Amino acid sequence: MDEITQLQAMITDFVKARDWDKFHIPKNLAMSISIESAELMEVFQWMTTDESSNLQIIEKFRNEIEDEVADIMIYLIAFVNKCKISLDDVVRKKLARNEKRFPINNVRGSLGTKLDT
Amino acid sequence: MDEITQLQAMITDFVKARDWDKFHIPKNLAMSISIESAELMEVFQWMTTDESSNLQIIEKFRNEIEDEVADIMIYLIAFVNKCKISLDDVVRKKLARNEKRFPINNVRGSLGTKLDT
Amino acid sequence: MDEITQLQAMITDFVKARDWDKFHIPKNLAMSISIESAELMEVFQWMTTDESSNLQIIEKFRNEIEDEVADIMIYLIAFVNKCKISLDDVVRKKLARNEKRFPINNVRGSLGTKLDT
Amino acid sequence: MDEITQLQAMITDFVKARDWDKFHIPKNLAMSISIESAELMEVFQWMTTDESSNLQIIEKFRNEIEDEVADIMIYLIAFVNKCKISLDDVVRKKLARNEKRFPINNVRGSLGTKLDT
Numbered sequence: 001m002d003e004i005t006q007l008q009a010m011i012t013d014f015v016k017a018r019d020w021d022k023f024h025i026p027k028n029l030a031m032s033i034s035i036e037s038a039e040l041m042e043v044f045q046w047m048t049t050d051e052s053s054n055l056q057i058i059e060k061f062r063n064e065i066e067d068e069v070a071d072i073m074i075y076l077i078a079f080v081n082k083c084k085i086s087l088d089d090v091v092r093k094k095l096a097r098n099e100k101r102f103p104i105n106n107v108r109g110s111l112g113t114k115l116d117t
Numbered sequence: 118m119d120e121i122t123q124l125q126a127m128i129t130d131f132v133k134a135r136d137w138d139k140f141h142i143p144k145n146l147a148m149s150i151s152i153e154s155a156e157l158m159e160v161f162q163w164m165t166t167d168e169s170s171n172l173q174i175i176e177k178f179r180n181e182i183e184d185e186v187a188d189i190m191i192y193l194i195a196f197v198n199k200c201k202i203s204l205d206d207v208v209r210k211k212l213a214r215n216e217k218r219f220p221i222n223n224v225r226g227s228l229g230t231k232l233d234t
Numbered sequence: 235m236d237e238i239t240q241l242q243a244m245i246t247d248f249v250k251a252r253d254w255d256k257f258h259i260p261k262n263l264a265m266s267i268s269i270e271s272a273e274l275m276e277v278f279q280w281m282t283t284d285e286s287s288n289l290q291i292i293e294k295f296r297n298e299i300e301d302e303v304a305d306i307m308i309y310l311i312a313f314v315n316k317c318k319i320s321l322d323d324v325v326r327k328k329l330a331r332n333e334k335r336f337p338i339n340n341v342r343g344s345l346g347t348k349l350d351t
Numbered sequence: 352m353d354e355i356t357q358l359q360a361m362i363t364d365f366v367k368a369r370d371w372d373k374f375h376i377p378k379n380l381a382m383s384i385s386i387e388s389a390e391l392m393e394v395f396q397w398m399t400t401d402e403s404s405n406l407q408i409i410e411k412f413r414n415e416i417e418d419e420v421a422d423i424m425i426y427l428i429a430f431v432n433k434c435k436i437s438l439d440d441v442v443r444k445k446l447a448r449n450e451k452r453f454p455i456n457n458v459r460g461s462l463g464t465k466l467d468t
Contacts (some may be wrong), residue, residue, distance in 0.1 A: 002120050003205050010212055018219060019226040023280050026182075027161040027169035031279050033189065034158050034385060037151040038272030044144040045265050046257050046462050049399040052144035058200055060465050065143075066202055070211035072150065072193060073204055076186070083175055085183055087190055088120050094187035095127055102135060109136040111397050114411050140397050148396050151268060155389030162382050163345050163374050165283040177348050228280050231294050236354050237439050244446055252453060253460040260416075261395040261403035267423065268388040275385050278378040286378035292434055299377075300436055304445035306384065306427060307438055310420070317409055319417055321424055322354050328421035329361055336369060343370040 004077075004087055011077050029079040036075055040068035121194075121204055128194050143199055149192040157185035238311075238321055245311050258312055266309040274302035355428075355438055362428050380430040387426055391419035 015024055043061050044052050051057050058065070080087050110116050132141055160178050161169050168174050175182070197204050227233050249258055277295050278286050285291050292299070314321050344350050366375055394412050395403050402408050409416070431438050461467050 004120050007205070007208055010209075014212060014215065017221050018224050020224075020228070022226075023228060025166055025170045026175060027164055027166055028280060030154070030158045030161050031275055031382065034151065034154040034389075035272045035276050035279060037147070037154045037189075038269045038385075041147045041151050041265055042269050044147050045269060046262060046464065047144055047400075047466065049142055049144055049401075051466065053142045057466070058143060060468070062200075065200060066207045067211065069193070069197060069200075069202055069204070070207040072154075072189075073208050074211060076189060076193070077208075080186060083179075083182060083186075085186055087186070088124070090183045090187040091124050091190050091194075092127075094184065094191060095131060098131065104134050107135050107137075109139075111137070111140060113397065115398065115402065115408070117411070145397060148265065148392055152389045152393050152396060155386045158382055159386050162386060163347065163379060164349065166281075167283075168349065174349070177351070230280065232281065232285065232291070234294070238354050241439070241442055244443075248446060248449065251455050252458050254458075254462070256460075257462060259400055259404045260409060261398055261400055264388070264392045264395050268385065268392050271381070271385040271388045271423075275381045278381050281378055283376055283378055287376045292377060296434075299434060300441045301445065303427070303431060303434075303436055303438070304441040306388075306423075307442050308445060310423060310427070311442075314420060317413075317416060317420075319420055321420070322358070324417045324421040325358055325424050325428075326361075328418065328425060329365060332365065338368050341369050341371075343373075345371070345374060 002088075007073075008077055008081055011074060012081055015078065024078055024082060026079060026082055029075055029082065032075040033072060033079060036068055036071040040065065040072060043068070119205075124190075125194055125198055128191060129198055132195065141195055141199060143196060146192055146196040146199065150189060150196060153185055153188040153192055157182065157189060160185070236322075241307075242311055242315055245308060246315055249312065258316060260313060260316055263309055263313040263316065267306060267313060270302055270305040270309055274299065274306065277302070353439075358424075359428055359432055362425060363432055366429065375429055375433060377430060377433055380426055380433065383426040384423060384430060387419055387422040391416065391423065394419070 015021055043064050047057070077087070079085075106112070132138060160181050164174070194204070196202075223229075249255060277298050281291070311321070313319075340346075366372060394415050398408070428438070430436075457463075
């Protein structure tokens with residue numbers, strides 16, 4: 001069985017065992033993903049972009065970072081479980097669309113925003 | 118090769134081909150995850166919790182939902198690529214910790230907040 | 235002196251006294267507003283929309299809610315201080331635009347989303 | 352009548368005229384504040400902290416920034432209207448608490464995080 005499928009099954013069991021299905025509705029889970037991603041951002045709130053690019057600084061915060069990444073992924077999986085979405089499929093489809101939206105020759109080295117002008 | 122590892126490689130190639138590594142620093146990517154999760158929330162902003170539990174209503178918004186889920190996952194993978202985190206590992210470790218934090222007999226059917234009192 | 239102007243002056247003094255101007259750059263403060271608004275959302279994460287409309291339930295969480303509202307407003311003021319924006323002006327201008335964008339006769343009782351269809 | 356009180360009355364009228372009270376429940380409005388603050392963050396997503404400190408760069412994005420600041424403030428006011436919170440009061444109380452939490456002599460020039468160590 002594949003990694004993502006395994007994680008999905010583990011999270012389904014975790015929620016079912018606690019009778020938390022009634023709380024795990026899409027609106028609430030979308031809020032949860034957003035709340036956990038704000039907690040990840042909090043680690044970087046006051047860093048300069050240079051500090052944030054420095055792996056030694058990242059190392060100091062590894063535990064907090066990994067904890068928040070796990071929370072985001074757990075809620076994202078709980079969300080796709082409820083909405084019957086294949087994470088693998090939607091990412092592959094979006095990457096294919098992005099290949100067309102951002103042709104290499106047009107965007108190389110730039111994001112095409114007003115920052116460039 | 119495993120699903121998550123494959124997606125990680127596809128995203129690494131996508132970013133490298135566009136020379137976007139300089140933008141993909143952890144602080145910015147943490148913001149990106151948060152911005153995309155707000156866009157997912159936007160789909161549910163005005164729904165009641167009952168409407169959000171209704172799969173027929175979810176179906177009307179399936180395209181938007183899948184698009185935003187893909188964006189969150191793509192940025193989450195870009196983030197773990199940069200910080201050298203194994204998504205699979207951190208989720209398994211966190212679920213193991215959560216098993217202890219939320220013992221089934223104590224929390225069944227409740228989240229243990231002031232809502233219960 | 236007006237309320238908002240007074241709050242702006244108090245926050246300028248608070249930041250200056252701590253020599254925190256170097257941290258209070260627009261990118262960081264935009265993150266701060268977002269982080270604090272996620273903390274406000276956390277209070278409502280698992281409520282149904284009915285529970286959230288119940289003032290007795292709101293009352294149980296009044297302290298947390300007021301604390302997070304204050305944090306959002308403080309960072310919003312710190313942000314407009316740095317970007318030289320008049321909160322009063324931009325709200326009045328936006329409300330005037332919204333009057334035209336959402337004509338009363340067209341939108342009464344509905345938000346004009348796919349939820350209605 | 353004071354600025355904030357005036358803005359509160361204008362927003363109450365705007366919502367009432369459209370019969371949007373049924374959507375403006377605290378859970379939804381907390382989501383709205385968070386969604387709009389993510390849109391403000393989006394302006395700064397790919398800027399370095401140095402670029403974000405540069406007022407000439409801020410100037411290029413002034414319209415978007417002011418638009419999002421207005422949206423955050425409008426939803427924050429709609430939220431305090433519903434929860435019967437005085438924005439002015441809660442900010443003054445929080446600043447008084449922060450004066451004690453962050454004594455000038457202890458925190459001058461630093462935020463007291465692991466970044467300093």
